[in-house]
Amino acid sequence: MKPRSLRVRLLAAAAVSISLALLLAGFGLVSLFGHHVERQLDTELETYISELIGRIEPDDDGNITLTHSLSDPRFEEPLSGLYWQIQDDEQHALIRSRSLWDHLLALPRDKLTLGVVHQHELPGPDGQSLLVREQQIIVFPETGAHRVRIVVAIDRSDLLRARAGFTRDMLPYLLLLAGVLMLATWWQVRTGLSPLDRIRRGVMAVHSGSTERLPGEHPDEVQPLVDEINELLQSRDKAVEDARAWTADLAHGLKTPLTALSADAQRLRTQGQSAMADDLEQLAQSMRQRVDRELIRARLRTEVTGRPQHASLFKAVNSLVNTLQRTPAGEVLEWIIQVPESAEVSLSPVDLTELLGNLLDNASNWAKSTVVLKAHQGDGWRISIEDDGPGVNPDQLGDLGQRGLRLDERRDSNGLGLAIAKDIVNAYGGRIEFTRSALGGLAVILDLPVAKVM
Numbered sequence: 001m002k003p004r005s006l007r008v009r010l011l012a013a014a015a016v017s018i019s020l021a022l023l024l025a026g027f028g029l030v031s032l033f034g035h036h037v038e039r040q041l042d043t044e045l046e047t048y049i050s051e052l053i054g055r056i057e058p059d060d061d062g063n064i065t066l067t068h069s070l071s072d073p074r075f076e077e078p079l080s081g082l083y084w085q086i087q088d089d090e091q092h093a094l095i096r097s098r099s100l101w102d103h104l105l106a107l108p109r110d111k112l113t114l115g116v117v118h119q120h121e122l123p124g125p126d127g128q129s130l131l132v133r134e135q136q137i138i139v140f141p142e143t144g145a146h147r148v149r150i151v152v153a154i155d156r157s158d159l160l161r162a163r164a165g166f167t168r169d170m171l172p173y174l175l176l177l178a179g180v181l182m183l184a185t186w187w188q189v190r191t192g193l194s195p196l197d198r199i200r201r202g203v204m205a206v207h208s209g210s211t212e213r214l215p216g217e218h219p220d221e222v223q224p225l226v227d228e229i230n231e232l233l234q235s236r237d238k239a240v241e242d243a244r245a246w247t248a249d250l251a252h253g254l255k256t257p258l259t260a261l262s263a264d265a266q267r268l269r270t271q272g273q274s275a276m277a278d279d280l281e282q283l284a285q286s287m288r289q290r291v292d293r294e295l296i297r298a299r300l301r302t303e304v305t306g307r308p309q310h311a312s313l314f315k316a317v318n319s320l321v322n323t324l325q326r327t328p329a330g331e332v333l334e335w336i337i338q339v340p341e342s343a344e345v346s347l348s349p350v351d352l353t354e355l356l357g358n359l360l361d362n363a364s365n366w367a368k369s370t371v372v373l374k375a376h377q378g379d380g381w382r383i384s385i386e387d388d389g390p391g392v393n394p395d396q397l398g399d400l401g402q403r404g405l406r407l408d409e410r411r412d413s414n415g416l417g418l419a420i421a422k423d424i425v426n427a428y429g430g431r432i433e434f435t436r437s438a439l440g441g442l443a444v445i446l447d448l449p450v451a452k453v454m
Contacts, residue, residue, distance in 0.1 A: 006193065006196075007189055007190075007193055010185075010189045010193075011182075011185065011186060011189060014181075014182065014185040014189070015182060015185075018178055018181045018182060018185070019178070022174050022177065022178055022181075025174070026167075026170065026171075026174055029166075029170060030163060030166065030167050030170070033162075033163060033166045034159065034163045037159055037162050037163065038131070038159060041131060041154060041158075041159065042119075042133065044154075045131070045133040045152045045153075045154060046117055046133060048070065048072070048084060048152040049117065049133060049134075049135050049150050049152050051070055051071070052066070052070070052084055052086065052150050052152070053135075053137060053150060055067045055068065055070075056086070056139055058139075063094065064086060064094045064095060064139065064148065065095065066095070070084070070097075074099060075097040075098065075099050076097075076098045076099065077098075077099055078098065078099055078101045079099065079101060079125050079126050079128075080099045081099075081128065081154060081155030081157065081158065082097075082099060082153075082154050082155070083096070083097050083099050083100045083105065083124070083125075083130070083151075083152070083153045083154075084096065084097045084150075084151060084152045084153075085097070085100065085104070085105050085151040085153075086148055086149070086150055086151070087107070087148065087149050087151070088146060088147070088148050088149075094148065100125065101125065103124070103125035105122060105124070105130070105132065105151055105153060106122065106123075107120070107122070107132075107134065107149060107151060108120060108122075112134070112135075112136040112149065113136070114136055114137065114138065114147075115135065115136075115137070116135065116136075117133050117134070117135045118133070118134050118135070119131075119132070119133055120132040120133075120134070121156070122153070124153060124155065128155045128156075128157070129155070129156045129157075130153040130154065130155060130156065131153065131154050131155075131156055131159070132151060132152075132153040133151075133152055133153070134149050134150060134151040134152075135149070135150050136148070136149050136150075137150060195218050195219050195221075195222045196222065198216065198218070199214060199218070199222065199225070199226060199229075202214040202215060202216075202226075203229070206233065212233065212237070213230045213233060213234075214226050214229055214230055214233075261280060261283070261284040261287075262280075262281065262284050264280060265277040265278075265280035265281045265284065268280065310344050310345075310346065310451040311344065311345055311346075311347045311348060311349040311351075311352040311451070312343070312344055312349075313339055313343035313344060313345050313352070313375060313381060313383070313448075314339050314340065314341045314342070314343050316349065316352045316353050316356055317337060317339050317356060317373060317375075318337070318339075319353070320353065320356055320357050320360050321335050321337060321360065321373075324360055324361065324364050327364070329364045329365055330364040332369075333364060333367055333369060333370065333371055334369060334370045334371070335371055335373075336370065336371070336372040336373070337373050338372075338373070338374040338375065339373065339374070339375045340375065340377075343375055343377070343381060344450070344451035345380075345381050345448040345449065345450065345451055346428065346448070346449040346450065346451045347424075347428055347448065347449075351424050351427075351428070354420065354424060355420075355421050355424040355425065355446075356385075358417035358418065358420055358421045359385050359417075359418075359421050359444050359446075360373070360385065361417065362417050362418065362442075363385055363386070363387040363389075363441075363442070363444075364387075366387055366389030366390065366441060366442065367387035367388055367389045367441060368387075368388050368389055368441075369388055370387065370388045370439060371385070371386070371387050372384070372385070372386045372387075372439065373385050373386075377450065379450075380430070380447050380448055380449050380450050381446075381447070381448045381449075381450060382445065382446070382447055383445070383446040383447075383448065384443060384444070384445050384446075385443070385444045385446075386437035386438070386439050386441065386442070386443040386444075387437065387439060387441035387442060388437070388439035388440050388441050389440070389441035389442065390440075390441065391436055391437065391440055391441045391442055392434070392436070392442055394436065397434045397435060397436075398434075400418050400434040418434075421444075425446060425448070428448065428449060429449060430446060430447050430448045430449060431446070431447040432444065432445070432446055432447075433445040
C-alpha cells in the first residue's frame, strides 16, 4: 500500500485514535484503581481507629493503656509500615505501636472536630511516606476527662505497589484489546473501501478493453460516481465515433477533387503542356500524401483515446510475411522470423498491421537476400527488423521517419512508410529507433507496450 493510500490513512488514523483512547483508558483505570485501594485503606485505618478506641482504658495512675494488642501483627513488627499512636492535646505521646520503634509521628497542629476522622500525608520512619488518619476523642469523662488524638498510619508504598501490580496485570489486556480493535478496524476499512476497489477494477477492465462500462450495483454513496463515469465513457465513445465519421467524410470529400486534378493534369499532357501537367501531378501527389498521413493520424488519435485493443504480434507478423512472400521483391528473400506465439501488444490490429507492414515492406524493398524479425519481452515487447541491404549513412539515420523523406529518388516511394510507422509508435507511447544492422542494412528497433489482460 502506498503512503498516499486512503486505506493507509484510515488505518493510521485509527491506530492513533485507538492508541490515545487506550492510553487515556489505562491512566483512568489506574487512577480509579488507586482511588479504590485508597478507599479500602481508609476503611481499614478507620477500623483500626475504632479498635483502638474500644481497647483504651486507664491504668492505676490514670494514664491511657490498651487492654490488649491489636489483631494485625504488623503493629508489633518494627518499621513494618503500619503504625498507631495515641497522644494528648499537648502533643505528648502517651502510647504508640511497637512498629514505630523510637519514632514519633509529628502531627500537624490543626483544629480537630470531635468524632471526625481527619486525613494527612506525613513523613514516617525510615523515609517512608505515610497515609495518616486521626480522630480526636474524649476519654475517661468520669475520672478526669481530657482529649486525645487517635492516629493510625500506613506506608503509601503499599498503595504504589498495588497500583503498579494492577498496571502490569492490565497492560497485556490493553495490548490484546488494541490488537482486536485494529483487526476490527482493518476489516471495517476493507469492507468500507471494497466498493472503491470494485470501481478501480472496473476502470482497469474498461482501460484494457475487456468491457465498455463499469458494471454492477454499488452503495448509494458511490453509485453517483459510477453513473458519472459511465456517462463520461458513453460521451467519449460518441466523440470517437463522430471523429471517425468525420475522418471518413473528409477522405471521401478530398478523393474526388484530387482525382479530378489528376485527370486535368492528364488532359494537359495530351494537349502538349507537359510542364504544367507535371506541376499539377506533383501538387496532387503532395496533397494526397499529406491527406493520407493526416487521415492516419486522425484515426490513430481516435483509436488510442477510445477503447484499448489487443493485437497478436505473432499472427500479424506471419500474415504480413505470407503476403510479402508472394510479391516480386519478397519471394526471393529469406525471411527469418522469431516471435513467440503468445506475444500480444497493446495496439489495435489495424494499427499493428499498418506499422509492421510499412517496416517489412521497406525492408523487403531494400534487402538483398535476408530479412530478420525478432521479438522478446522485457518491460514491453522489443521488436527488431533488419535487412542486408545497402543501409543508410549514419549521418542520415536521424532524418528517417520525416514526412516525405526519400533517400533514394530512384525508388518508387512516397516517403510516408517510415513516417507513418513513427506516428503509430508515438501514438501508443512506444519508441522507434533506426540504426545500422549487423547484416549491413537498416535495423529498426521497436519498443511496444504489452497488452494488459484482465
